[in-house]
Amino acid sequence: MKKIEYIAKYKTTSRYGTSRFLNKISDNLYILTGESHFIRGSEDFIDFEGGPYISVGMNLMDIFGVDEEVTEINLQTCIIKTKNNDNN
8 A cells, every 4th residue: 555645734633632633645635634432424524523523615724724625525534625715
């Protein structure tokens, strides 16, 4: 298996003190990682135990400081696709 190289890594903390990472793997493509007892969601949202809750249409600025809008979520792989806000 090929190792994924991260272009950038952004961090936030759950309400229980657990680190969550938004790892940029290419333009407008991220993998969300972090220890959690559960992850729930659908094609519209992903929710880690203690946060964060991320949904299609929301901006990642408040959680990770990334000014991009979520356009698609893959719950199985925790991959998040975005669009830059200046590319409307």
